[in-house]
Amino acid sequence: MTTDQEASIINQIIGGDTQAFSVLVDVYKDLVFTLAIRMLKNREEAEEVSQDTFIKIYKALPKFKGESKLSTWIYKVAYNTCLDQIKKNNRRYDEVAIDSFSENQIKTLDNALDALEEKEQQQTIQDCLQQLTSKDSFLLTLFYFEELSLEEISQIVNMEANTVKVNIHRARKRLAILLKQRLEPETIQSYERARS
Known part of the structure; x- marks a missing residue:
């Protein structure tokens, strides 16, 4: 949607x-x-939060000043509504520990994923994203799937762009660990041998 259409x-x-x-x-x-759904990991809650988000958007729209893109503002409302739901349920999600995981191993995993069928690859990534914390899953979705800039994401989550960049990098490492656990070990080993 163009800025004129949004206005x-x-x-x-x-x-x-x-x-x-x-x-x-x-x-x-x-x-x-x-x-x-990335943040809450529950379909019914995600549907409820989606409805709440649009109610909030409808009520707050007269206050929208256009200082950011409308989509960025909507993401921010959705993000804050999800945070409210998480706080309401007093939830915590387990985090995947970051090992000393080298960039070469991450690139090897990327190459291994390329070898999977497209549908299987997407499902594997989606399954692993669901295992990440709400914040990690949300940031990776905005950055890689929605292709938002670091500046746009920083506006949504109220963080400095550099902090967002660091968080995305760490989330990507955690995702790589999960992907490594999911992929067949012999597939990874064959790619590691080919790169040595």
Whole structure:
């Protein structure tokens, strides 16, 4: 959606046009749900949080100043709504410990993943993302799947861009550990031998 289209839809919604709001929901509903499921790891909670997110967006839209892209603002509302739900449930997710995992091993895993069928690769990545903490899964989704910049992500999660970069790097290492555990050891070993 272009900035002009966003401004037009926002003005229509503020003017009471419910059809314009349903257009906004249609554009962003899948993304909001994906981010919610990454953080909450529960379909029903993700659906509830998605609905809550759009209610908050509808109520807060008149206060949207356009200082960031509308999509960035929507991601931020979704992120904060997920955090509220996590706090409400007083949840903690286990973190994967970072070993001394070298960049060469991460690249080897990337090469091993390339060898998998496309569908199987996507499923493996999705399964491993589900095992990460909410924050790690959320950051990796925004950066790699939604292709947001570090600056855009920093606005969403209220962190400095450099801190976001470090967190994404650490999350990627944790994901690599999970992927290494999931992939067949002989596949990894054959790729490691080929790179030696």
